[in-house]
Amino acid sequence: MSPAADQSGTTPGTTASTMPDTPGLRDRLRARWFVWRVDASLDGRMPRRRRREIRRELRANLAASAQDHGMRGAIERLGHPTTLARGYVEGTDQRVRWRTGVLAALGTFTVLYLLTLFFLVAFSLGATEVAGSEVSFSYAYEVAPGWGPLVGAGEQTSFEVLLLSPFHLILIALAWVLGARIWRWRPAAR
Amino acid sequence: MTTAHDVQMLKGALRLALLRLLAERESYGYELVLRLHDLGLVDVAEGSVYPAITRLERDGLASSRLVPSSSGPARKYYHLTEAGTVALRDATAAWHHLVDALAPLLAREIPAEPAPPGTTPTDDTPPAHEAVPS
Structure with a gap:
């Protein structure tokens, strides 16, 4: 028997199955979604x-x-995509996870941005004054002494949001470092 | 009957089984799953087999080629490399060694109560498995 012959006695590239050869659109989408989830877990x-x-x-x-x-x-028999991906990288998972790092940094930025909005709205609602046709705000918010204000203080008709303060930048960088496992980086490694 | 506990044991033997199957015939992933099931290893999950084959290739024990399929994407057929053949011989010898070592132990009758410390369990049962000289 040819080494390339498959179990049913057919040669590679042929099939003895009675099921339809071409999966429908829904099945193709299911398969693609599953494979994408495995691939996403393999990133980096x-x-x-x-x-x-x-x-x-x-x-x-x-x-x-x-x-x-x-x-x-068929998909159920493969188990959870993350578990499957873990099997593929067993013993080799020592690479930098660039995409995970970027996602972690973006996630941290988003949280900080939402927090900023929250405080901005809270402070502005609590200190709104009507002066003529203008609306004044009185607000002050500091992350920590010496870390620079998140939002300026005083009465103004406009305000400036200092979202990327040194404190924020450090947090975002930390998230990137931890997410990407940057300590695995080797300049000569491919 | 294959139990969940057996699956843990099979996991360790999966590499050896795959090497042996590939030594007999070139196969692609799902076909290897079917061949394992034909051996009675029905609890071996596909999610364990595919990464295990990939690791064989990564370690240089198996090589592959793509073969077009009428039922979908091209299938990746694996075959043993020379290193794979050597690894199969080594793993087979190690397996027999393990079986030979464990067989006399497992052939003993299980006592109702463990012996007190400092005593040696009697071994009057002959080994169940005799090593076959190669």
């Missing part, structure tokens, strides 16, 4: 070329398994 944990190979191989195996179990069953 292995080279892009390897990730592309894994995506392609997963899609092929899902298509084969779906002929026996249906696409939903």
